[in-house]
Amino acid sequence: MKKKKIAIIGAGILGSSCAYYLSKNSDFEVFLIDRYSVGSGAASWAASLLTQVRKDPATMALVQETYRTIEQLSKELGNPLGERRIGSLQVVSSDTSYASIKALENVGNEFKLNKQWISPNTVKQKLPWMDTSKVKDSLFYPDDMFLDAHVLAYAYAQVAKQRGATIIQYKDVKEVEVKDNKVKQIIFENDERLVVDVVVDAAGAWSNILSIPHGIQLPYSPVRSLYWITKTDERLFPANQPMTVIPDAMVYTKPETGALLFGIRDKASKAFDPRELPKDLNGFEYISAEEQQNILLDEGKLFMEFFSELEETGIAHYEAGFSTYTADSKFILGKSERINDFYFATGCEGTGVAISGGFGRIIAELISGKTPFLNIEAYHPERFGSFNLYTTDFLQKCSDSRSNKRDGV
Template identity: 45%
Template sequence: MNSFQNGKSEVVVIGAGTIGCAITYYLAKKSVKVRLLERNTIGSGNTSLAASLLTKIRSKPDIIPLVQETYHAMDSLNDEIENKLDIQMVGSLHLAASDKSVEDLDQLTSIADDFNISHSYISKSEMQAMVPWLKTDEIIKASFMPDDAFMDAYVLTNAFAEAARKHGAVIQQYTNIEGLVQEGDCIKGVKTKDGIIECDYVVDAAGAWSNLLSLQVGIGLPVTPVRSNYWITSANPQLFPATQPIVILPDASAYTRPESGALLFGLRESKSVHFNPEKLPSDLTGYVFGDPEDRWNILLEQGERLQRFFPKFDEIEIAHYIAGVSTYTPDGMFVLGGLPQIKGFLAATGCSGAGVAVSGGMGRIISEIITGTNPYCDINPFKIDRFGALNPLSEEFRQRCADARSHKKSG
C-alpha cells in the first residue's frame, strides 16, 4: 500500500466543517500528525448556513461541558491567530409564556446554578428595554443569561483551521474520499484519486454525509440530515439594535438574534423535512432543501405563534431565507467515539442543531480518545451504538430523527 504527500498520518479527519476543523486543531496541539481532508473548501458545507448560537445553558446537562470547552477554545484561538474572533457577547433571554414553559425555565436555571452559569430573572420593563420589538403581555417569567454569545460559524471554522496549521496539521481541500481502506477489523487508510493515505485512525466528521463513510465499514451511525430554516429581516436598527440579546421563545418554537441591524429568526417546523444522504449533492451551493414554497408555508404555519410576542411580525420585510441541514439523532444527543469491532474508526457527528456551540468539546473529546487520555466529561450519552442495530437510511429511522427536531423547544 503506497502513501503519498509526506507519508503516513497518524490521524485522517474527513470533513472541514466546524467540528472537523476543531478536531484537527485539538489533535495538532497535542503534536499528533493529523491530516484534514475536505472535498470542497473549509466551511463550505452546512457551516456557512448555521445560525451559530453559542448558548451555554442546555436542557440536556451532558451537553453543557462541550459548550463550555468551545468558549475555552475561542479564548485560546484569540491568542493564536492573527485576526481576533468577532464574538458577539449579547447574552440570551429565555422567555416563558405558559405553565409548562415556566416549569422548564425553572429547571433550566437550576441547571445553570449547577454549572455556575450566570443568570437572573428580569422584569417586563427590563425585557422591553432589551428587546424593543417584544410584546411582554403574555410572558410569565424571563431569565437573562449575560455570558452567551453568537458568532459567524465560517469565521470560527477557519480560525480552528488556521491555528491547526500553525501546530503542524496538514489540510487538503478539493480532496474527495473514494473509500476507506480496511484490513480485517482495522482501518488502515483512506483512498483518494491521488492514492492511499495510510493512517492509524480515521475520524468521520462528514456531517450530513457521515453515514456514506461509516457504512463502508458496516457501521450505521444514528444520524439523519434534517432541514433547518431561518429568515433575516430587512435592516431596522431602532427595532433591532445590535445589542439586543439572543431570544429563546419555546412557546413559539422560535429563536432570534441580532444580525447587522436586522433580525435573524428561526422557526421550527411542526413536521421537519429529512433527507437521504445518498441523494444530497456533494456541494450544497444553490441546493433547494425541499419545496421552494416552504419558506412561505412555514412562515404562515409557525409565524402566527411568534406574532403573539412580535406584533409587527406581519409588517416586516424578509430580506433573506436560509435553509440548511443539521444532523439529528432520535434523542437530540451527539455521536462521538468508535466501536470495538472496527479499530481505528471514530465518528463525530449528530450535532442536533448545536454543532458550532459544541465544536470545541467534540474536538477535545476525540483528541483525548485518540491519545489515550480519559475524556474530560462523560461520553456515554453520545455512544454510537446506544440505539442498537439500525438502518440509518430507512424512512422510519430518518423520521425519528426529524421528529426530534420538531419536538425541540429550547437549546
C-alpha cells in the same frame, strides 16, 4: 519515534475542532481533509448562536469547553475572532415555559452561570420589537454570545496548521480502506491514497457514506433547518439586542446587522436520505418557496404574538440547510467497536458550533489513550446496532428530534 498519522474527514466546525485539539500532540501527524474548503459546509449558513444553558448537563459541559477554547484561540491568533457577547433571554409566557426555564436555570446554576431574572418592562427596553403583553418573566444570561460558524471553523484549522497539521482542501474522499479490522488508508476520488493510522469521520450529513461499507450504521439523518431574516429597521433591532429563545413559540432570534434573524421549529422538519444528497449542495432545493411561506404563515402565528410588527417589517430572505439529528436526540461521538482506530464526531443535533470545542477535546483524549473529561457512553456510534436507517420510521424519528427541541438552538 514515528508519528501517528490521523486523517480527519470533513473540515466543518467539528472536524476543524478535532484538528485543533489533536495538533496539540507532537506525536501526531494530523491531516484535515475536505472536498471543498474549511467551513464551507453546514458551517457556512449556520445561525451560530452560542447559548450556554441547556437541559442536559453533559451538553453544557461541551459548550463550556467551546467558550474556553474561543478565548484560547484569540490568544493564539493574537486577535479576537469577532464574537458578540450580547447575552440571551429565555422568555417565559406560560406555566409550561416557566417550569422548563426554571429547570434550565437549575442546570445552569451547577455551572455557576451569571444570570438575572428580568421584568417584561426590562425585556421591552432590550428588545424594542417584542410585544411583551404575553411575557410573564425572562431569564437573562448576559455572557452568552454568537460567533459565525465558518469563522470559528477557520480559526480552529488555522491554529492547527500553525502547529504543523496539513490542510487538504478540494479533495473528495471516496473510501476508508480497512484490513483485518484496522484502518489502513484513505482513498480519494482520483484514486490517490494516504496511508494513515487513525481516521476521524466528521463528514456531517455524509458520515454514513464512509461508515456503512464497514458495517457501521450511524443513527442519524440530515434534517432540514431554516431561518428567516427581516428587512432592516434599526429602530426595532438595535445592534446590542440579546438573542432570545421563546419556548412557547418554538422560536429563537438573534440580531443580524440592523435586522432580526429568527428560526422556527417547524412541526414537520424534513429528514433526507443521505444517499440522495449531491456532493455539491449549491442550488439544492431544501424547501420550496411555497412551503417555507406556509411554515412562516402557519407556524409563525405564535411568533407573531410576540412580534406583532413582523408582517409590516417584512422578510428580506430566508436560509435553509442541513444539520444532523439522531433518532434518540443524542450525539454521535466516540470510537468504533467493530473497526480499530475508526472514530466518529457527528450527529450534532443542531448545536455543532456550541459543542465543537467539547467534541474536539474528547476525540483527542480518546486517540491519546486518555479518559475523556466527560462520560460519552450515551453517544456511542454503534449504540443502535444493526438497523435500517433508510426506513420512513427512522427518518421520522430523526425529524422529530429537531421538531421537538425546545431549549437552546
